[in-house]
Amino acid sequence: MERTRSWAEPYKIKMVEPVFMTTQEDRERFIREAGYNTFLLRSRDVYIDLLTDSGTSAMSDRQWAGIMMGDEAYAGSENFYHMEEAVRRYYGYKYVVPTHQGRGAEHLISQIMIKKGDFVPGNMYFTTTRLHQELAGGTFVDVIVDEAHDPESNFPFKGNVNLEKLEQLIKEKGADKIPYVSIATTVNMAGGQPISLGNLRELRALTNKYSIPIVHDMTRVAENAFMIQQKEPGYADKPVAEIVLEICALTDAATMSSKKDALVSIGGFLAMNDKEVFEKARNLVVVYEGLHTYGGMAGRDMEALAIGITESVQDSHIRARVGQVQYLGGKLLAAGVPIVRPIGTHGIFLDAKKILPQLTQDKFPAQTLAAEIYVDSGVRTMERGIVSAGRNAETGEHNYPKLELVRLTIPRRVYTQAHMDVIAESVQYVFENSQAIRGLEMVHEPKYLRFFQARFKKI
Numbered sequence: 019m020e021r022t023r024s025w026a027e028p029y030k031i032k033m034v035e036p037v038f039m040t041t042q043e044d045r046e047r048f049i050r051e052a053g054y055n056t057f058l059l060r061s062r063d064v065y066i067d068l069l070t071d072s073g074t075s076a077m078s079d080r081q082w083a084g085i086m087m088g089d090e091a092y093a094g095s096e097n098f099y100h101m102e103e104a105v106r107r108y109y110g111y112k113y114v115v116p117t118h119q120g121r122g123a124e125h126l127i128s129q130i131m132i133k134k135g136d137f138v139p140g141n142m143y144f145t146t147t148r149l150h151q152e153l154a155g156g157t158f159v160d161v162i163v164d165e166a167h168d169p170e171s172n173f174p175f176k177g178n179v180n181l182e183k184l185e186q187l188i189k190e191k192g193a194d195k196i197p198y199v200s201i202a203t204t205v206n207m208a209g210g211q212p213i214s215l216g217n218l219r220e221l222r223a224l225t226n227k228y229s230i231p232i233v234h235d236m237t238r239v240a241e242n243a244f245m246i247q248q249k250e251p252g253y254a255d256k257p258v259a260e261i262v263l264e265i266c267a268l269t270d271a272a273t274m275s276s277k278k279d280a281l282v283s284i285g286g287f288l289a290m291n292d293k294e295v296f297e298k299a300r301n302l303v304v305v306y307e308g309l310h311t312y313g314g315m316a317g318r319d320m321e322a323l324a325i326g327i328t329e330s331v332q333d334s335h336i337r338a339r340v341g342q343v344q345y346l347g348g349k350l351l352a353a354g355v356p357i358v359r360p361i362g363t364h365g366i367f368l369d370a371k372k373i374l375p376q377l378t379q380d381k382f383p384a385q386t387l388a389a390e391i392y393v394d395s396g397v398r399t400m401e402r403g404i405v406s407a408g409r410n411a412e413t414g415e416h417n418y419p420k421l422e423l424v425r426l427t428i429p430r431r432v433y434t435q436a437h438m439d440v441i442a443e444s445v446q447y448v449f450e451n452s453q454a455i456r457g458l459e460m461v462h463e464p465k466y467l468r469f470f471q472a473r474f475k476k477i
C-alpha cells in the first residue's frame with residue numbers, strides 16, 4: 019500500500035513564458051479603456067490569466083512533436099485519421115466530423131436536428147449552445163436539479179437532470195417536439211459541476227421510453243469522470259478512461275470543444291453513432307467549416323488533438339488538474355470567501371451576490387467584481403451572471419439568473435501553486451474591502467453573446 023501524498027503535477031517544466039506585473043494606476047486605466055469588460059483587456063496587461071480554460075492549456079512535448087508531423091493535405095490528411103482513431107478509442111463514438119471549435123459542432127447538430135417550434139431540454143444552458151439551439155428555431159428548457167441554482171448546496175452531482183421535470187415537459191409538449199436532450203459534462207455555468215452515472219443511466223432509460231436521443235456536450239468529460247471516480251459509490255477503483263467511455267456510451271452524439279479537456283489551443287468535433295446524422299453533418303460541414311477531413315482545423319492541430327485526447331484521460335493528469343483547482347478553492351473557503359460549493363473541476367466560482375450584497379443584479383455585481391480583482395492584482399477573471407445570461411428572446415428583458423458568479427478558470431498545466439496563492443490573496447483582499455463598490459452601468463450592448471463585447475461605465 020502506497021502512503022498517501024499530496025497531489026503534484028505529473029510533469030516537469032521545459033519551457034517558460036514571462037508574465038509582467040503592471041501598476042495599480044495602469045490597471046485602473048486599462049480596465050476603464052476596456053469598458054470594465056475583462057474580455058476587452060489586452061493580454062499583455064494581464065498578470066495571471068483566469069479568463070478561461072479554453073485553448074489556454076500548455077501542450078506536452080509529445081503534442082509539440084505532433085505539430086511537426088502536420089499533414090496539411092486539403093483532403094485525407096493523415097492527422098485526421100489519427101484524431102478519428104483517438105475519438106473512437108477513448109470516447110467510443112463511431113463517426114467524427116471535425117470542426118474549428120465547439121460552437122462549430124453545436125451549429126451543425128442544431129441545424130440538423132432542431133425544427134422551428136421545438137424544445138431542447140438541458141442540464142443548464144451554456145451561452146453558445148443555447149444560442150445555436152435558438153438560431154435553429156428551438157427553445158431551451160432548463161431541467162437541471164434545483165440544487166444547481168443554489169451556490170451553497172453541497173449536493174455532489176449538481177449536473178444531474180431532474181427527471182420528473184423532464185418527463186413533465188415531454189408529456190406537455192409531446193416527444194415529437196423534443197429533438198434531443200442536451201447534456202453537458204461537466205456543467206460550466208453551474209460551477210463546473212458533474213452529472214452522476216446513476217442519473218445518466220436513468221435519463222437514458224427515460225429518453226429510450228420516448229425515443230428521444232441524447233446529445234452530449236463532452237467539453238469537460240474527463241473532469242466529470244474524475245468526479246464520478248471520487249464521489250459516486252462503486253467507481254473509486256475504476257480508471258477515468260473507463261468512466262469516460264461509460265458516459266459516452268449512454269449518449270447518441272457529442273459536441274466537443276477540444277480547447278478544454280483535450281489540451282489543445284484550437285479545434286473541436288461533432289461525433290455520433292447514427293449513420294444518417296453523420297451523412298447530414300458531413301454534408302453541412304463543407305458549407306460552414308471545411309472539408310470533412312479537416313473541418314476548419316490544420317492537420318498539425320488534429321495531430322496535437324489526437325495526442326491530447328490520450329493524455330487527457332490519464333488518472334495522473336486529471337488528478338493534478340482538478341487537485342490544483344481544489345487547492346485554490348480550499349484556500350478561499352478557509353478565508354471565508356463565498357464560493358460555489360462543492361468546488362468544481364475547471365475553476366472557482368465566486369458568489370458575487372454574497373460578496374457585493376449592496377448591488378442589485380441590474381448593477382452587474384459579477385462584472386463589477388471581475389473588474390475590481392483585475393485592478394487589485396492584474397488577475398483576469400470572467401463574469402458568469404446576468405451579462406452572460408443575455409436577454410429573453412421574446413420579452414427583450416434581461417434574463418435574471420439565480421447564479422451571479424465570477425469565474426476564476428484555471429488553464430491546464432500552466433500556473434504553479436505560488437500563482438494560486440497570489441490569486442487567493444487578491445480575492446480575499448477585494449472581498450474584505452468591498453463595501454465602497456458601487457457597480458456598473460451598461461453603455462454598449464451587442465445583440466448576440468453580449469458578454470464578449472459589452473461595455474460599461476462606473477456608477
Ligand code: PLI
Pocket residue numbers: 069070071072119120121122144146147202206235237274275276277285286
Ligand atoms: O469555445 P468553443 O466554441 O470551442 O466551445 C463552446 C463551448 C461549449 N460547451 C461548453 C460547456 C463550453 O464551456 C464551451 C466554451 N467555453 C468557453 C469558451 C469558456 O470559457 O468556458
